Amino acid sequence: MAEKEPxxxxxxxxxxxxxxxxxxxxxxxxxxxPVPGVLEARILADFDAVAAKRKASLRALVLHPVQSLxxxxxPGAPAWQPASILALSLLIGLAAGTLVPSSAxxxxxxxxxxxxxxxxxxxxxxxxxx
Amino acid sequence: xxxxPDADLVARAGKGDRAAAQALMARxxxxxxxxxxxxxxNPAEAEDAVQEAFLKLWTHAARWRPGRAKFETWLYRVTxxxxxDRLRRKPTxxxxxxxxxxxxxxxxxxxxxNAGLAAEVEAALAxxxxxxRAAILxxxxxxxxxxxxxxxxxxxxxxCESLLARGRRTLRIKLAHLKDG
Numbered sequence: 001m002a003e004k005e006p007x008x009x010x011x012x013x014x015x016x017x018x019x020x021x022x023x024x025x026x027x028x029x030x031x032x033x034p035v036p037g038v039l040e041a042r043i044l045a046d047f048d049a050v051a052a053k054r055k056a057s058l059r060a061l062v063l064h065p066v067q068s069l070x071x072x073x074x075p076g077a078p079a080w081q082p083a084s085i086l087a088l089s090l091l092i093g094l095a096a097g098t099l100v101p102s103s104a105x106x107x108x109x110x111x112x113x114x115x116x117x118x119x120x121x122x123x124x125x126x127x128x129x130x
Numbered sequence: 131x132x133x134x135p136d137a138d139l140v141a142r143a144g145k146g147d148r149a150a151a152q153a154l155m156a157r158x159x160x161x162x163x164x165x166x167x168x169x170x171x172n173p174a175e176a177e178d179a180v181q182e183a184f185l186k187l188w189t190h191a192a193r194w195r196p197g198r199a200k201f202e203t204w205l206y207r208v209t210x211x212x213x214x215d216r217l218r219r220k221p222t223x224x225x226x227x228x229x230x231x232x233x234x235x236x237x238x239x240x241x242x243x244n245a246g247l248a249a250e251v252e253a254a255l256a257x258x259x260x261x262x263r264a265a266i267l268x269x270x271x272x273x274x275x276x277x278x279x280x281x282x283x284x285x286x287x288x289x290c291e292s293l294l295a296r297g298r299r300t301l302r303i304k305l306a307h308l309k310d311g
Contacts, residue, residue: 019298026251027270033164039177043155043184050188051146
């Protein structure tokens with residue numbers, strides 16, 4: 001009985017090997033399936049559609065914040081209007097920054113009149129006529 | 131770590147490079163179509179399954195991370211899943227394929243060399259359960275190792291070997307009349 005088990009196992013293994021050899025023999029003879037040109041065209045059309053969709057969603061990702069800002073600032077106006085106003089303001093700011101001399105902005109008059117210190121006793125002349 | 135030969139092409143296709151997509155197609159479409167045809171035994175269904183698999187590739191290409199799985203293994207798995215879905219949705223596909231089984235008594239052994247043999251083998255394949263068929267095709271037709279086939283089928287190597295053994299046995303019984311050729 002104990003000897004029969006390895007013999008059975010060997011037989012099963014030999015049978016499995018024989019099955020594998022048979023499968024290899026019959027399946028290697030199978031011809032390849034030719035690829036129809038129409039299928040290639042369909043798959044490439046899918047690729048183009050996916051690429052176009054991805055490009056459009058990227059554009060939307062960039063444009064959406066700009067559009068929502070435009071609607072918040074100037075609802076319903078075409079995009080060029082707030083954009084040109086913004087550009088004009090920037091230009092004015094830049095021109096002012098570069099053309100106006102800095103000394104004119106920072107200079108302080110050397111004459112200071114009508115100053116009074118609050119921590120000293122005021123100099124009041126009470127003897128005079130009112 | 132092995133470098134995936136498709137990684138660069140997949141990355142480029144993900145960025146919208148049409149030439150890379152064409153190169154991927156030229157490299158994998160014939161094998162995927164053959165596998166789908168042998169799985170489904172219906173040219174139109176096989177073409178649809180492969181087209182769906184490639185559509186999944188195009189939509190996932192931009193997010194593909196090389197190193198996680200071999201691209202080809204992933205594509206085989208997607209194609210096979212498309213085939214399983216179709217077999218589940220249309221059980222008649224199995225019946226249609228089985229209807230083409232040749233009469234074992236008719237063919238002399240000389241037929242081994244001609245197209246009739248291919249038809250008989252394909253018909254016998256069509257009668258196998260889908261997973262056994264997939265395992266047999268991957269190992270004996272596509273030339274995958276048991277380990278690769280197990281990975282594609284999402285099984286342990288032992289389970290894949292068991293599928294293979296049962297599939298080969300059934301195939302041999304069905305094609306017994308060709309045995310001595």
